[in-house]
Amino acid sequence: MAEEKQRSLLLDSASRFPLPHGARFSYGTAGFRSEGSILASTVYRAGVLAALRSLKTGSAIGLMITASHNPVSDNGVKIADPDGGMMVQRWEPFADALANAPDSEHLLHLVVRFVEEENIPFGGVQSAEVLLGRDTRPSGEALLEAAKHGINAIIGAVAIDMGVLTTPQLHWMVRSRNKGMVASESDYLAQVSKSFRCLMDLVPRERIADSLDTELVVDGANGVGGDKLEQLKKMVTGLDISVKNTGKKGEGMLNESCGADYVQKEKVVPSGFGPDYVGVRCASLDGDADRLVYFLIPSASSKNIDLIDGDKILSLFAVFIKEQLDVLYKGSDSNNKPPVRLGIVQTAYANGASTAYLKRLGLEVVFTPTGVKYLHKKAAEYDIGIYFEANGHGTVLFSENFLSGLECWSNELASASSVGSEQHKAALRLLAVSQLINQAVGDALSGLLLVEAVLQYMGWSIKRWNELYQDLPSRQLKVKVADRNAVVTANAETQVVKPSGLQEFIDAESGKHPHGRCFIRPSGTEDIIRVYAEASTQEAADSLARSIVQLVDRVLGSGNSHQ
Numbered sequence: 246m247a248e249e250k251q252r253s254l255l256l257d258s259a260s261r262f263p264l265p266h267g268a269r270f271s272y273g274t275a276g277f278r279s280e281g282s283i284l285a286s287t288v289y290r291a292g293v294l295a296a297l298r299s300l301k302t303g304s305a306i307g308l309m310i311t312a313s314h315n316p317v318s319d320n321g322v323k324i325a326d327p328d329g330g331m332m333v334q335r336w337e338p339f340a341d342a343l344a345n346a347p348d349s350e351h352l353l354h355l356v357v358r359f360v361e362e363e364n365i366p367f368g369g370v371q372s373a374e375v376l377l378g379r380d381t382r383p384s385g386e387a388l389l390e391a392a393k394h395g396i397n398a399i400i401g402a403v404a405i406d407m408g409v410l411t412t413p414q415l416h417w418m419v420r421s422r423n424k425g426m427v428a429s430e431s432d433y434l435a436q437v438s439k440s441f442r443c444l445m446d447l448v449p450r451e452r453i454a455d456s457l458d459t460e461l462v463v464d465g466a467n468g469v470g471g472d473k474l475e476q477l478k479k480m481v482t483g484l485d486i487s488v489k490n491t492g493k494k495g496e497g498m499l500n501e502s503c504g505a506d507y508v509q510k511e512k513v514v515p516s517g518f519g520p521d522y523v524g525v526r527c528a529s530l531d532g533d534a535d536r537l538v539y540f541l542i543p544s545a546s547s548k549n550i551d552l553i554d555g556d557k558i559l560s561l562f563a564v565f566i567k568e569q570l571d572v573l574y575k576g577s578d579s580n581n582k583p584p585v586r587l588g589i590v591q592t593a594y595a596n597g598a599s600t601a602y603l604k605r606l607g608l609e610v611v612f613t614p615t616g617v618k619y620l621h622k623k624a625a626e627y628d629i630g631i632y633f634e635a636n637g638h639g640t641v642l643f644s645e646n647f648l649s650g651l652e653c654w655s656n657e658l659a660s661a662s663s664v665g666s667e668q669h670k671a672a673l674r675l676l677a678v679s680q681l682i683n684q685a686v687g688d689a690l691s692g693l694l695l696v697e698a699v700l701q702y703m704g705w706s707i708k709r710w711n712e713l714y715q716d717l718p719s720r721q722l723k724v725k726v727a728d729r730n731a732v733v734t735a736n737a738e739t740q741v742v743k744p745s746g747l748q749e750f751i752d753a754e755s756g757k758h759p760h761g762r763c764f765i766r767p768s769g770t771e772d773i774i775r776v777y778a779e780a781s782t783q784e785a786a787d788s789l790a791r792s793i794v795q796l797v798d799r800v801l802g803s804g805n806s807h808q
């Protein structure tokens with residue numbers, strides 16, 4: 246009876262969100278993404294999916310409506326799992342099938358079959374909870390309603406609207422709620438600002454005396470991050486933050502000539518910044534504030550910037566954390582403590598100079614395919630795992646086991662004669678980092694505060710930080726091809742397996758240039774093949790990339806390659 250009611254409810258509500266004619270959707274690296282005006286049926290179905298996922302896991306699930314750094318007319322939707330991470334990959338084929346079901350009958354059929362296969366408690370026997378968030382895109386409001394309809398089409402499921410949020414805020418809320426911890430936006434802001442204050446209080450006095458530059462100017466991409474940073478700014482002291490491209494009327498369009506993606510890819514001064522900011526520490530968030538890069542405008546006449554990308558943020562965090570661990574483990578009372586495993590996770594896009602630098606520090610560096618779901622999973626295998634994509638998405642993960650040990654150790658140090666010792670302070674710093682930096686996903690706001698705290702601790706200017714190592718010149722191009730899946734890669738995307746012969750050519754071309762390195766892979770978010778090349782000079786990197794583009798175009802292409 247209950248099942249009958251469930252079926253007719255789903256049929257009824259699904260028929261209100263018909264699939265647009267000729268549309269095809271695919272749950273890619275960043276969920277579903279498309280022109281916002283054709284996404285209502287997809288977001289409705291993502292609501293159904295999220296409710297089923299919540300029934301299956303018995304936990305709260307997140308549904309975020311955003312298209313990150315895409316143009317303002319686009320939108321998208323992604324699902325967060327109970328731990329705050331991306332939805333388990335095993336469910337992606339079902340997500341695709343749901344999104345593309347031609348009508349409500351087919352949709353119902355798919356749901357009923359999947360519920361049976363997955364043994365999902367269906368028909369009201371269990372309750373489900375989906376936390377909803379959206380960014381500032383104009384299409385978001387209507388899409389949020391579509392998501393609510395999808396969730397409400399599953400009996401027992403409740404939609405909780407958490408409002409306009411950054412993507413990482415929603416992921417944080419899902420994780421916190423499922424851990425039984427406070428999980429509102431003000432809780433997020435309170436935790437982040439409190440742990441930042443704690444780190445700032447632990448900055449060595451002699452370094453404060455150097456009176457390091459506290460001025461920071463942030464490009465908010467005209468997205469949700471700017472407004473949130475304005476809120477956060479009121480809760481932190483010790484920094485002089487001003488926010489540009491806040492998205493307020495008259496300041497410009499979302500992601501247009503601004504934001505972390507633009508700044509990282511184009512390496513030019515973003516809109517709203519000019520000669521007034523020469524030498525000032527600047528940062529860019531992307532449209533949903535899960536990516537962060539820093540930059541420096543070198544001279545008044547310069548259109549180009551000095552980019553401080555995700556690799557360098559990672560390197561800064563790695564240096565800091567390694568230093569704290571070295572201090573912590575130096576004391577005699579560390580003898581009976583289990584050794585800590587610190588791991589660095591990068592992708593093939595990491596600049597070769599960053600990998601060489603990290604290895605020189607004696608750190609363990611491993612590679613995964615592109616996409617945070619791979620990096621995150623790998624980083625979670627360590628006691629402390631630091632991961633970043635070059636584009637600025639990343640975080641620092643602490644294992645539960647390491648953290649509980651560290652808390653006990655810190656308490657021991659506090660009660661013994663070591664209170665206030667360097668060793669005690671190192672423990673407190675690491676604990677504060679674990680509170681500050683988002684444990685669910687990469688988070689531009691908390692990442693930014695950690696960068697700022699570490700720079701203060703080190704007494705480093707942005708220039709000094711940038712000089713940690715010098716990036717090898719690189720070039721990224723893309724090629725339109727008939728079928729991007731014709732390219733199959735291995736070894737964390739560094740080697741082409743298919744079509745055969747391609748890798749040999751890439752090797753031969755790379756070998757022609759000092760420090761030449763090149764790889765190609767099918768994009769997970771666009772219908773293209775990406776080509777990345779680096780070498781000791783910009784000319785060599787450009788020429789290497791171009792020669793591989795021509796080859797890919799010849800073998801697979803539509804004759805239509807571009808940057």
Ligand SMILES: CC(=O)N[C@H]1[C@@H](OP(=O)(O)O)O[C@H](CO)[C@@H](O)[C@@H]1O
Pocket residue numbers: 274275594615616617634636767768769770771775
């Ligand atoms: C070279 C590059 O920047 N690739 C990006 C891009 O993926 P592609 O699969 O390369 O299209 O979007 C992903 C999602 O935002 C991000 O994780 C990834 O780093």
Ligand SMILES: [Mg+2]
Pocket residue numbers: 313314531532533534535536
């Ligand atoms: Mg983003």
